[in-house]
Amino acid sequence: MLSMWGPFLSGAVQANAAAQQVFGAIAGEWQAFVNHRFQEDLSLIQRVSHSATADQVVTAYSEFWQKAAEDYRKEFATVTKLLTKAAREASAASQTATGDCSAHALLAHQAA
Numbered sequence: 001m002l003s004m005w006g007p008f009l010s011g012a013v014q015a016n017a018a019a020q021q022v023f024g025a026i027a028g029e030w031q032a033f034v035n036h037r038f039q040e041d042l043s044l045i046q047r048v049s050h051s052a053t054a055d056q057v058v059t060a061y062s063e064f065w066q067k068a069a070e071d072y073r074k075e076f077a078t079v080t081k082l083l084t085k086a087a088r089e090a091s092a093a094s095q096t097a098t099g100d101c102s103a104h105a106l107l108a109h110q111a112a
Contacts, residue, residue: 022086
């Protein structure tokens with residue numbers, strides 16, 4: 001009975017390694033994005049503090065929010081692609097583990 005867990009545990013380890021790799025990529029992507037947005041925030045403060053007229057302030061804020069919306073849209077699309085990849089890989093790993101367990105159980109049953 002214990003030997004039946006071998007393929008399952010092997011599949012779980014493979015799925016875990018794949019998940020760690022994808023979630024590491026997501027974390028790296030998000031960290032780079034947050035750093036970029038922080039730099040944009042600092043740039044806005046500089047632009048506003050150097051603005052001489054109300055029109056310049058309004059323009060600075062308008063451009064800032066337009067760029068922020070575009071940046072967030074792109075980032076959410078990128079993270080969605082990475083999460084889709086993670087789900088696909090986890091599904092493939094679990095199917096492989098299930099198939100290995102089924103085959104192993106069948107062989108054990110035939111041997112008995």
